[in-house]
Amino acid sequence: MEVNMKRIAAERAVEWIEDGMTVGLGTGSTAYWAILRIAERVKEGLNIRAAASSIRSEELAKEHGIPFVSLDEIDRIDLTIDGADEVDPDLNLTKGGGGALLREKVLAAASDKFVVIVDESKVVSSLGAFPLPVEIVPFGSRLTLNALAALGGQPTVREKDGQRFVSDNGNWIADCRFGRIANPAQLSAELNRIPGVVDNGLFTGMTTAVVVGKLDGSTSVLRP
Numbered sequence: 001m002e003v004n005m006k007r008i009a010a011e012r013a014v015e016w017i018e019d020g021m022t023v024g025l026g027t028g029s030t031a032y033w034a035i036l037r038i039a040e041r042v043k044e045g046l047n048i049r050a051a052a053s054s055i056r057s058e059e060l061a062k063e064h065g066i067p068f069v070s071l072d073e074i075d076r077i078d079l080t081i082d083g084a085d086e087v088d089p090d091l092n093l094t095k096g097g098g099g100a101l102l103r104e105k106v107l108a109a110a111s112d113k114f115v116v117i118v119d120e121s122k123v124v125s126s127l128g129a130f131p132l133p134v135e136i137v138p139f140g141s142r143l144t145l146n147a148l149a150a151l152g153g154q155p156t157v158r159e160k161d162g163q164r165f166v167s168d169n170g171n172w173i174a175d176c177r178f179g180r181i182a183n184p185a186q187l188s189a190e191l192n193r194i195p196g197v198v199d200n201g202l203f204t205g206m207t208t209a210v211v212v213g214k215l216d217g218s219t220s221v222l223r224p
């Protein structure tokens with residue numbers, strides 16, 4: 001039987017959720033499995049409340065009966081579980097393949113623990129093979145794209161099903177190709193200095209642990 005590496009990583013991370021916690025829900029095909037497992041644990045009696053990093057994760061969680069809390073009602077999140085597109089040896093991440101990077105970063109920054117769940121193909125020696133998503137405001141986008149290009153990002157505005165992709169926040173995503181990213185924190189700061197950039201998919205110094213699902217059916221946990 002084929003091993004579902006995303007699912008085993010997700011289910012292992014969900015074991016870390018304890019009664020009474022406020023839990024942040026990530027977005028994507030790996031976070032999907034975490035949400036389903038959390039829903040099972042809630043049905044078994046786990047008492048938590050959850051906040052989500054995207055409209056689709058919120059809908060999935062509500063559909064499966066996970067008690068929900070608005071971010072406007074809380075000051076901290078105990079534990080957020082989310083996927084990633086790449087993880088480097090320092091546990092810096094590229095995120096935003098699904099376009100949810102801004103809300104994901106808002107949740108991660110407010111979380112006491114930020115646990116990342118990936119299959120082993122996402123663990124890389126340096127970030128950059130996966131195009132870096134950058135969320136930009138539509139206003140003046142040509143100027144913002146010029147600034148991203150000047151930094152060496154070769155930006156492409158994301159499309160989905162032949163239409164411009166619009167984030168949950170009404171913004172666009174510029175997928176950038178910087179090649180190997182030698183200093184993720186520095187690049188992240190440079191990107192966020194561009195006025196039309198809302199945020200970018202580099203998550204540096206935020207990760208508490210990475211749970212890696214492996215082809216042999218095992219998991220491993222990476223810590224900074």
Ligand SMILES: O=C[C@H](O)[C@H](O)[C@H](O)COP(=O)(O)O
Nearest residue numbers: 028029030083096097098100
């Ligand atoms: O915007 C999407 C998120 O950052 C996802 O967590 C990331 O793209 C990983 O997604 P997946 O688990 O589907 O590979």
